[in-house]
Amino acid sequence: MEELIEKLKVQIIKQLNLEDVEPEEIDPNEMLFDANGELGLDSIDALELIVLLDKEYGIKIKNQDEGKQIFHSLTTMAEYILQHQN
């Protein structure tokens, strides 16, 4: 789980072009899509995360609403991946 979270941090930084953000700076339990959050993620980023899950983990998410729960934090993302990865 820890390893997956660290891997996700690197992948997210790359996929979402989060320049100047180091993996250490992302709190695994922090809300990813917090409007006042540090990462400044928006709806397009949410869609990119859906692509990331498909491309790297073979998991298909049907719509953004489903995504909202899964992408709550890195921890919830990692849990979802471990549950659904083939």
Place this chain on the structure above:
Amino acid sequence: MISTKTEINYPCCEIKAGKIILDGQVIYEDKDLPFPKFIKGAYKEFELSYPKFHKMDRLCKLAFVAANTLLRDGQLNAYAPTEIGVVMANSNSTLHTDSKYADSIKDRENYFPSPAVFVYTLPNIMVGEICIKYNIKGESVFFVHNEFDKEMLLEYSLDMIEAGDAKICLMGWVDYTADDYHAVLYLVK
């Protein structure tokens, strides 16, 4: 009448060949760097501090730095959002980003279109990014032309001002291809 107007020296920012030139003075230079490193260097040098910059494609980054340089003294602050117009053009539309996006879907068996890349496959998005940053809600337009027709774009901008559709206009040309980049923006009033 037109030629007299093109002779007026409107505030101008030009970016090309590793240089950023404001009103004729080179204010930033880093030649021989590939564009991404060059523009990131300028972004840091000018402390532009805008996290969404990193998500933009190269064309938008070029437009953004040019606009920020031109407007560094807060020239738009005196105007209401609807009083500011934007008139821009280029020749290659969003060719570089189009290629990047096409790459993500070219393999018929294994394709992952990127939403963040697709968003930038329209040239007027650079206008949108500038408008979001500066809260500009006036009229804007984007042309695809063979060459930079300064006279035409200037005439268009001055007409907007004369007709009362704007009080000030950001006008110019921002083009990017894998081989070259060129931005030249004017503040017209």
Place this chain on the structure above:
Amino acid sequence: MAKRIFITGIGIISAIGKNTSETLSNIKTASSGVGEIQYLQTVHKGKLPLCEVKYNNHQLCELANVDSKTSLTRTSLLGIIAAQEAWRSAGSPVLGDGRTGVFSGNTVGGMDKTEHFYADFMQDAQSGNIQTMLTHECAESTERIADSLGATGMVSTISTACSSAANTIMLGARMIKHGLLDRAIVGGVDALTKFTVNGFNVLQILDTEFSQPFDENRRGLNLGEGAGFIVLEAEGIAKEDNILGELVGYANSNDAYHQTASSPDGTGAFLAMQGALEVAQIEPSAIDYVNVHGTGTPNNDLSEGIAMQRLFGENIPKFSSTKAFTGHTLGASGGVEAVLSVLALQHKIIYPNLRFKTPIEALGGTMIPETELLENQDLTYILSNSFGFGGNTSSLVFKAYK
């Protein structure tokens, strides 16, 4: 300088017909152009409905009167067909004196050909015809349209996403008003491509069913293709018998909110509509019908609805989205809908908003579009909205010529 701008010709090709006559027929029988993918070669066939023009490229060549061995792209062919119809309906004026402008709104250019070439080329550099690259860029189709009409005046291409064609209409009107042109053939064209379908799909704004604009349960838009052009002529140049209507208002604004989403308070839309009314010098209460942008996405329809409520208050005019018929034709939509607006004025009709069932709750449940075709309408002013990505919002006001 304040010349009146008359519309003397209209031409259209879309999923509901190859010309104005077929378009009207299909509207009268409520026959939408949406359906299973037939022509576009895509993995989404059978999964996503599209509003395709019901002709393959070979057939389009016949309609455009060009040799089938042509290198013309689908985009160019569609544009030529509609522009030619508009020009003929304006009495086929001679365009060789440099006083006619041709302005077209477009987003995909020759991508319909390029995307096939590119995929083949990347596998094997010897395959495909590299000449295809000559037809790739947006402005190419505009040049081909101008050539097909023998127009030697200014030619320009506007690429501002879904408001492109509306912006060409504005440009044409202004140039005529300033005496730079006597006439302008304006509008837009876009063809369906894998590039576009995949892009919109990954942004999750497509409907996997037939779209329901302005409905509480709307799910997204159906992409369409086509072309719509109108001929604008200056007062004094336009012949009385040719006049189909008048362009009296136009405005453009920026929403300044997000690259692809509309602001929650509909600011850009509101400013564009208000601006167009100001140019037309009319009050909101003068508008008889609004042809809304109405793509059917949760975001647009809510934002546009809010903007309309801000502008019209409780007195919302009759309105409908014709995208339930034609799909969202992107760069062509402002032109397609301008043609439909002029047809509405000519024939005194208001279009139905197909497949509408439930009003949007967040708008108070009061914004109900017309669901039946209305005839014998006393129409003077029609407002047409076109809102594009990048926050580019445009509105046009058309007036009946009596």
